[in-house]
Amino acid sequence: MSLLAYQQMKPSGIEYSDEIPSDWSLKRLGDLVAFAQGKAHEPYIDDDGDYICVNSRFVSTSGKTIKRCSVNLTPASLNDILMVMSDLPNGRALARAYYVDDHGKYAVNQRVCRITAEKAHSRFLFYLLDRHPGLMQNDDGVHQTHLSNSDFQKLKLYLPSVSEQNQIARFLDHETARIDALIEEQQRLIELLKEKRQAVISHAVTKGLDPTAPMKDSGVEWLGEVPAHWGFGKIRYFAKIESGHTPSRSKPEYWENCTIPWFSLADVWQIRRGEVIELFETKELVSEFGLANSSARLLPKGTVVLSRTASVGYSAIMGCDMATTQDFANWVCGSKLDNTYLLFCFRAMKSEFDRLMVGSTHKTIYMPDIAGLVCSVPPRDEQGEIAAHIKISNSKFGDMIDEAERMKKLLSERRSALISAAVTGKIDVRGWKPPASLPSPELVQEAM
Structure with a gap:
């Protein structure tokens, strides 16, 4: 796709913008729109409520994360723009915009504002305002940012004529829809690859690598039939289970002069791929004095960790x-159980973890249920072969998933760049017309 540049440009005179087309005019947002700040709907949160509570989470996930309420104090209407006014330092929600394109019942919550276009094209304004640099400059990266009504109303914008705004909005609607479709294709590919990776793990630790092996019924639902020469039983018969513990946070001496890696739920989100937790991958360290004066225990290299709270089912091996x-429930394997094989058994147990989890928001599995977990136990040398087979397979799937994620990122970056270029006058789309057809691979190639 080749687009022209505007022939005549002029300096914008705004610190966050350089040149703009010479016939675009400077406006204040407050002169173009009606503005209203949302009100607190927390007292009326109700899963069965009639209204969608538009909070920062709803906006930042493009409407995918929904909370409902029973009362609507600040309604939003078709073609309104809803924007987040407050977020943590470097947050992803600040000044994020959501466009109301249906007649749903939206209740605008506090820290979100409602913008109704009166003297501008609403869809163009949505593209222009989303994460607008004039609003983002209020984020100092240190303190929580609270945008005021004045920050929005005095925001300086350069706009073309309303008819040109409409043309730019049509262009962006068309092009972003195509890019979004490609991003969705990559997401579906990622999910498919993850499913296949999981299927390889589950099959290997329940059926083995020899398709001709005689089978027997294990009597365990998640295992089903297993090779006849395999054993199976409660994992605690083959590995010692150790519960983790946190030394008192009120005693600074437990957390000073520290040398011992301290694995917590905060680390789970950082360590997603691979099997081993390395020394440098924990956010915190604990002192020997802290361990000596608490129920916490130093566990040996090779211990298998299993999260039983929040990130239930996450597993890895201590490096x-x-x-x-x-x-975490931590497992120190005995002579009959290979730790990498056990790790993959845990990664095949999703159905078991789903069955055992309790709690509505804060999911957990109680230690007695953890102690009752069962796995198959092939001969030790066969465990090693299965683990090696899964690691090779995981590596191949991981590379393909990484490539799909890379393509998603490139497409998302292209989408953002295209929007920015169109709404700031870097490209001239006045002569653009929707093409009759355009094969999506051309767009993929342009993004690469």
């Missing part, structure tokens, strides 16, 4: 001696 919080 060095370390300790964990009480959110």
Whole structure:
């Protein structure tokens, strides 16, 4: 796709903008729109409520995360723009915009504002305002940012004529829809690859690598039939289970002069791929004095950690001696159980974890249920072969998933760049017309 540039440009005179087309005019947002700040709907939150509570989470996820309420104090209407006014330092929600394109019942919550276009094209304004640099400059990266009514109303904008705004909005609607479709294709590919990776793991630890092996019924639902020469039983018969613990946070000496890696739920989100937790991958360290004066224990390298709270089912192997919080059940394998094989058994147990989890918002599995977990136990050398097979398969799937994620990122970056270029006059789309057809691979190639 080749687009022209405007022939005549002029300096914008705004610190966050350079040149703009010479016939675009400077406006204040407050002169173009009606503005209203949302009100607190928390007292009326109700899963069965008639209204969608438009909070920052709803806006930042493009309407995918929904909370409902029973009362609507600040209604939003078709073609309104809803924007987040407050977020943590470097947050992803600040000044994020949501466009109301249906007649749903939206209740605008506090820290979100409602903008109704009166003297501008609403859809163009949505593209222009989303994460607008004039609003984002209020984020100092240190303190929580609270945009005021005045920050929005005095925001300086350069706009073309309303008819040109309409043309730019039509262009962006068409092009972003195409890019979004490609992003969705990549997301579906990622999910498919993850499903296949999971299927390989589950099959290997329940059926083995020899398709001709005689089978027997294990009597365990998640295992089903297993090779006849395999054993199976409660994991605690083959590995020692150790619950984690947290030394008192009120005693600074437990957390000073620290040398021991301390694995917590905060680390789970950082360590997603691979099997081993390395020394440098924990956010915190704990002292020997802290361990000596608490129920926490230093666990040996090779221990398998299993999260039983919040990130239920996450598992990995300690790459060095370390300790964990009480959110983990830790397994020190005996002579009959390979730790990498056990790790993959845990990664095949999703249905078991789903069955055992309790709690509506804060999911957990109680330690007695953890102690009752069952796995198959092939001969030790066969466990090693299965683990090696899964690691090779995981590596191949991981590479394909990484490539799909890379393509998603490139497409998202292209989408953002295209919007920015169109609404700031870097490209001239006045002569653009929707093409009759355009094969999506051309767009993929342009993004690469």
